[in-house]
Amino acid sequence: MTDMVNLIIDGQKVRVPAGTTVFEAARKINVNIPHLCYHENLSIYGACRICVVEIKGRPRLEPSCATLVEEGMEVKTNTARIRKARRMIVELLLANHPEDCFTCERNQICELRKLAYDLGIRSLRFEKGRKYDYEQDFSSPALVRDPNKCIQCSRCIRVCAEIQSVGAIDFVNRGARTQVLTFFNKGLNNVECTGCGQCILACPTGALRPQFAVDEIWDAISDPKKFVVVQTAPAVRAAIGEEFGMPPGSLVTGKMAAALRRLGFDRVFDTQFGADLTIMEEAHELIERIKSGGKLPMITSCSPGWIKFIEHFFPDCLEHLSSCKSPQQMFGAIAKTYYAEKLGIDPRNMCVVSVMPCTAKKFEAKRPEMCSAFEYWKERLNLKEEDRFPDVDIVVTTRGLARMIKEAGIDFVNLPDEDFDEPLGVSTGAAVIFGATGGVMEAALRTAYEVVTGKILEKIEFHSVRGMEAIKEAEVELNGLELKVAVAHGLSNAKVLLERVQNGESPYHFIEVMACPGGCLGGGGQPIPTNLEIRKKRAEAIYLEDMAKPIRKSHENPAINRLYTEFLDKPLSEKAHHLLHTTYVRRSRY
Amino acid sequence: MKILLKHVETEGYSPNLQSYLTEGGYSALKRALKMKPEEIISEVKLSKLVGRGGAAFPTGLKWEFTRKAKESPKYVVCNADEGEPGTFKDRIILEKDPHLILEGMVICGFAIGAEQGFIYIRGEYFEAYKILKNAIEEAEKNNYLGKNILGSNFSFKINLYRGAGAYVCGEETALLDSLEGKKGQSRVKPPFPTFVGLKNKPTVLNNVETFANIPEIILNGGEWFSKIGSPLSPGTKLYCLSGDINKPGVYELPTNITLKELLEKYGGGVQGKLKAVLPGGVSGAILTTENLDVVMDYPSVQKAGGMLGSGAVIVINESHCMVDLAEKCAEFFEYESCGKCAPCREGTKRAREILLNIAQGRGELSDLKLLKELREVMYDTSRCGLGQAALNLTVSAVEKFPDEFEEHISKKKCKLNICPVGDVR
Amino acid sequence: MSLEKCKEELKKVLDQYSHDREALLPCLHVAQEQCGCLTEDIISFLAKELNLPRVEVYSTASFYSMFSFEKRGKHVIRVCTSLPCYLKGSEKILKTLNEELNVTVGHTTSDRVFTLEAVSCIGACDKAPAMMIDEKLYGNLTPEKVREIISKYKGGRDA
Numbered sequence A: 001m002t003d004m005v006n007l008i009i010d011g012q013k014v015r016v017p018a019g020t021t022v023f024e025a026a027r028k029i030n031v032n033i034p035h036l037c038y039h040e041n042l043s044i045y046g047a048c049r050i051c052v053v054e055i056k057g058r059p060r061l062e063p064s065c066a067t068l069v070e071e072g073m074e075v076k077t078n079t080a081r082i083r084k085a086r087r088m089i090v091e092l093l094l095a096n097h098p099e100d101c102f103t104c105e106r107n108q109i110c111e112l113r114k115l116a117y118d119l120g121i122r123s124l125r126f127e128k129g130r131k132y133d134y135e136q137d138f139s140s141p142a143l144v145r146d147p148n149k150c151i152q153c154s155r156c157i158r159v160c161a162e163i164q165s166v167g168a169i170d171f172v173n174r175g176a177r178t179q180v181l182t183f184f185n186k187g188l189n190n191v192e193c194t195g196c197g198q199c200i201l202a203c204p205t206g207a208l209r210p211q212f213a214v215d216e217i218w219d220a221i222s223d224p225k226k227f228v229v230v231q232t233a234p235a236v237r238a239a240i241g242e243e244f245g246m247p248p249g250s251l252v253t254g255k256m257a258a259a260l261r262r263l264g265f266d267r268v269f270d271t272q273f274g275a276d277l278t279i280m281e282e283a284h285e286l287i288e289r290i291k292s293g294g295k296l297p298m299i300t301s302c303s304p305g306w307i308k309f310i311e312h313f314f315p316d317c318l319e320h321l322s323s324c325k326s327p328q329q330m331f332g333a334i335a336k337t338y339y340a341e342k343l344g345i346d347p348r349n350m351c352v353v354s355v356m357p358c359t360a361k362k363f364e365a366k367r368p369e370m371c372s373a374f375e376y377w378k379e380r381l382n383l384k385e386e387d388r389f390p391d392v393d394i395v396v397t398t399r400g401l402a403r404m405i406k407e408a409g410i411d412f413v414n415l416p417d418e419d420f421d422e423p424l425g426v427s428t429g430a431a432v433i434f435g436a437t438g439g440v441m442e443a444a445l446r447t448a449y450e451v452v453t454g455k456i457l458e459k460i461e462f463h464s465v466r467g468m469e470a471i472k473e474a475e476v477e478l479n480g481l482e483l484k485v486a487v488a489h490g491l492s493n494a495k496v497l498l499e500r501v502q503n504g505e506s507p508y509h510f511i512e513v514m515a516c517p518g519g520c521l522g523g524g525g526q527p528i529p530t531n532l533e534i535r536k537k538r539a540e541a542i543y544l545e546d547m548a549k550p551i552r553k554s555h556e557n558p559a560i561n562r563l564y565t566e567f568l569d570k571p572l573s574e575k576a577h578h579l580l581h582t583t584y585v586r587r588s589r590y
Numbered sequence B: 001m002k003i004l005l006k007h008v009e010t011e012g013y014s015p016n017l018q019s020y021l022t023e024g025g026y027s028a029l030k031r032a033l034k035m036k037p038e039e040i041i042s043e044v045k046l047s048k049l050v051g052r053g054g055a056a057f058p059t060g061l062k063w064e065f066t067r068k069a070k071e072s073p074k075y076v077v078c079n080a081d082e083g084e085p086g087t088f089k090d091r092i093i094l095e096k097d098p099h100l101i102l103e104g105m106v107i108c109g110f111a112i113g114a115e116q117g118f119i120y121i122r123g124e125y126f127e128a129y130k131i132l133k134n135a136i137e138e139a140e141k142n143n144y145l146g147k148n149i150l151g152s153n154f155s156f157k158i159n160l161y162r163g164a165g166a167y168v169c170g171e172e173t174a175l176l177d178s179l180e181g182k183k184g185q186s187r188v189k190p191p192f193p194t195f196v197g198l199k200n201k202p203t204v205l206n207n208v209e210t211f212a213n214i215p216e217i218i219l220n221g222g223e224w225f226s227k228i229g230s231p232l233s234p235g236t237k238l239y240c241l242s243g244d245i246n247k248p249g250v251y252e253l254p255t256n257i258t259l260k261e262l263l264e265k266y267g268g269g270v271q272g273k274l275k276a277v278l279p280g281g282v283s284g285a286i287l288t289t290e291n292l293d294v295v296m297d298y299p300s301v302q303k304a305g306g307m308l309g310s311g312a313v314i315v316i317n318e319s320h321c322m323v324d325l326a327e328k329c330a331e332f333f334e335y336e337s338c339g340k341c342a343p344c345r346e347g348t349k350r351a352r353e354i355l356l357n358i359a360q361g362r363g364e365l366s367d368l369k370l371l372k373e374l375r376e377v378m379y380d381t382s383r384c385g386l387g388q389a390a391l392n393l394t395v396s397a398v399e400k401f402p403d404e405f406e407e408h409i410s411k412k413k414c415k416l417n418i419c420p421v422g423d424v425r
Numbered sequence C: 001m002s003l004e005k006c007k008e009e010l011k012k013v014l015d016q017y018s019h020d021r022e023a024l025l026p027c028l029h030v031a032q033e034q035c036g037c038l039t040e041d042i043i044s045f046l047a048k049e050l051n052l053p054r055v056e057v058y059s060t061a062s063f064y065s066m067f068s069f070e071k072r073g074k075h076v077i078r079v080c081t082s083l084p085c086y087l088k089g090s091e092k093i094l095k096t097l098n099e100e101l102n103v104t105v106g107h108t109t110s111d112r113v114f115t116l117e118a119v120s121c122i123g124a125c126d127k128a129p130a131m132m133i134d135e136k137l138y139g140n141l142t143p144e145k146v147r148e149i150i151s152k153y154k155g156g157r158d159a
Helices: A022-028 A080-096 A111-118 A155-163 A198-202 A214-222 A240-244 A253-263 A271-292 A304-313 A315-320 A327-343 A360-365 A372-378 A398-407 A429-435 A439-453 A491-502 A532-548 A558-568 A574-580 B017-022 B027-034 B037-047 B059-068 B089-096 B098-112 B126-141 B172-179 B208-220 B222-226 B259-266 B298-303 B322-336 B342-359 B365-381 B385-389 B392-400 B402-411 C003-016 C021-035 C040-050 C054-063 C083-087 C090-101 C143-154
Strands: A004-009 A012-017 A052-055 A074-076 A143-145 A170-172 A179-181 A208-210 A227-232 A350-356 A394-397 A471-478 A481-489 A510-514 B074-080 B114-121 B157-162 B203-207 B236-243 B249-254 B274-282 B312-317 C075-080 C114-119 C131-133 C136-138
Touching (some): A052 A080, A080 B342, A155 A198, A170 C054, A198 A208, A214 A227, A227 A271, A227 A327, A240 A398, A271 A327, A304 A360, A315 A491, A327 A350, A350 A360, A372 A574, A429 A532, A439 A471, A471 A491, A481 A491, B017 B098, B017 B126, B027 B098, B027 B208, B037 B098, B037 B208, B037 B222, B074 B098, B074 B172, B089 B126, B089 B208, B089 B236, B098 B114, B098 B157, B098 B208, B126 B157, B157 C021, B236 C083, B259 B312, B274 B322, B274 B392, B312 C083, B322 B342, B342 B365, B342 B402, B365 B385, B365 B392, B365 B402, C003 C021, C003 C040, C021 C054, C040 C054, C075 C090, C090 C114, C131 C143
Parallel strands (some): A227 A350, B074 B114, B074 B203, C075 C114
Antiparallel strands (some): A052 A074, A143 A208, A471 A481, B274 B312
């Protein structure tokens, strides 16, 4: 039974457990104290000093986020003294800030801009002051850092170190010369950054953003020579509605397909087709490894942020990774070989665009290994090295797609539902759950169970691997084998599992890892804000779509079965190996 | 009456153990080891000694809190990061009478129940570091440090730790972070180091000069000490005189000395005509010719509008321009700000910018009001004393020399021809 | 000193502190003073030994004025520019050094003998204006005295 503390906030009696901060206690009386560096999932920093309050008996203002409640404390959250302080601090932050709100991609969701508005700032008394003059970091294909917009709140540093256990960025120098930088300012692409983009979600301003792709896509769509094909990840349909004012958890698959068609894509396909394909290959790979005494536990490989993480931090464990590519990449390879052949078009004229909740997918698409279609066509079309083309050409985030829809003036909310095109738009319920943590595991189990036992899976849902718990475990009986599985989301949880693998103490056969908290639905390219409540709602939408699908197991996808019969022969065939499997790179953290 | 410089000012005294013992050194420790820890703390409380680093917190109370704290192990940390411009007193004790500090720390350790002490010495004090290192080795070899000191059950070790060039590490919680191998950035207070200090354990953190007072207090009793100098904050104080003064140096004087006496009787008089005095380095407000009768103890100086701080008395004569000096001091704080909290990091930068504008003929009268308000906000919201005090000097300069500032702004004129007001860009 | 020798020295300090985080500042001092400057290799090495992200070690080192990521000259001149020294003419001292050595604050002479730095109070205010060259303190300076001191160093006088 925790001790309770009684205090008075703004004249109202509040009773909270000991160990609560004044900031949290104020929430109980519906006061959301203005703040910038406070973030509910991160350690307390107490440095923006905007959340300050008056506490009776203390000479100065105190940061409510860092002050614990005490019995009999008397707090005031809104006085003339506090208002003066908050306004001046925000003016000081604005004095550094570039005045390009008009062209800043965050202008609708910038916390600094909102704070300036909410605090009623009407004059900038430090406007004569010098601005920053730093260089932007464009080195990473996944994201861009603009230190000129940074307010040194440290949320990006904290999320990278605490939630993702990567620690690729930190404050460098001292005083007003403090900057968020990488090791010796090498640039994000040249250090341990995994490209997961959690820092983008944490950043209150436009100092961090995904690499833009929208203009490139417009160019491709307007190019009469290009046959532009689009694929969308499961997590996009569960979140893009938020960009148009719809509540979190709105499932807008039909509207999304309709919008894509109106934007001018030649084919509106679905990454979920790739996900079903991934399950076919991966379930058989797992069964094969178990049968032949291969490297266990096998670990999923569809999260490129996770791949880069294991390459840097646990390069000795690379053999545990499934050799399967991600759904995005499998889709691209099949689109430019199987589908190009079907249509009789030159694969060099096909442009594969993918819409992802993820920023690391931009990095994944550019990995040198991801040119399987080129390798396939090399001899047949007598291609030279300079003709090399990637399997996936352009990756755009959920937010980027929303901007395209807005630019075209499409009234998203009122669009009628439409379907994806066939054959690469056909998918099952197992594919859609890829967007949530535990989804890949569940999808794989649905197929593995039936392949191994030869029996029909009655209970399709595996609830023990669902939900927002850090690490989830389950045991499934497969013909006498107690298959032990684990699911981790967020890289610091992945680290826990990997350390056990590295020490040879891992009891599992199969592990699913997603780099982002919540799984892909919480990815760096998703609508902002993304928080625990919103992630849960997006997950609900995903499981809803699964239940609504007539077919819920990957191996029952007719389009997939046709793909094997017509083209790939069978899972893990040589052709499948060349097109749908990949290798990894040993990197280091030092 | 000499407590702190008693040995230093003795003819032929050397900073080694032999000299220290000859002058009666470590007899306080011998006595202390026979007392109960509560008795020691009682004496320190009776003495009414307050911290000599600048914050002037009652030392006995600090030791008592730490003793009573439930967590362990406990630590004793000596703040030898002397960095306040105008302060050079700790250097004297560290270089010339190191064992005085060691003895004070061991007694503290015994009183609060700590077995480990640290001296955090600023990186630039190369000489003092070597001398201290020697002194510690000597003390260890002769059983004044280490296991079972002087045959008692009490063991105490002292480690030397070098700073690396950051004024902010003089702030107690920033010092603790630096001592832990991190950047020297302050922690949120409360909780205070007495409860959550080094490695989050109860810690007594005191200035060099504070520890230096302890042996004599133990030998002569707290009451004896409390009768010396000013009853409001008794004892002697090491006053550092610098700037436009004929005899700059460290002067140990009872705390009831007046500013006038300090400057004329001991400092040999001001060079030129006195314009302003900073009684506590650059972190406090300015005193002028009107304040010469102020008694140089903590409460009295505060009442007169200034801050005694570490006792760094900087003398300024009429050959200097207050706008220019304010800008130079603002530059110091901008450079030394740790950069963690927004009000200090940005406030020190913009304050310096505004003063530079005024000095270069681009100032506006509204700037003066802005500086005052900036100071209030920085005092109210900065994480630590650096930001809280950074604009004290500037604002008091504006208040006490308004004509100078207004002339720079409205007439673009610097009477002393120091500021480049004329070349308006 | 070679990188290998430097790492050996650092390992001694790391062992002294049982590879705890407190070892970092003492290690950085050793690296700075014996290996010339803090290089990527040294910072990475310390990060590995202390099991810290390398950017965190880089961040800590960058906070302190005494550490440098660029190679400094044979002798580091630190001129105090805080208030007491400023009152007694530190600007003249800096100007003299600018002229004598043909170098500006924050830079190293082209023959890599001297690095000139402007620093905050070095605790020698009664001897203002003051400067340090390496570990030695010089006070009560005048432009002439400065020229004398510099010529001794130029003539090969060592710390």
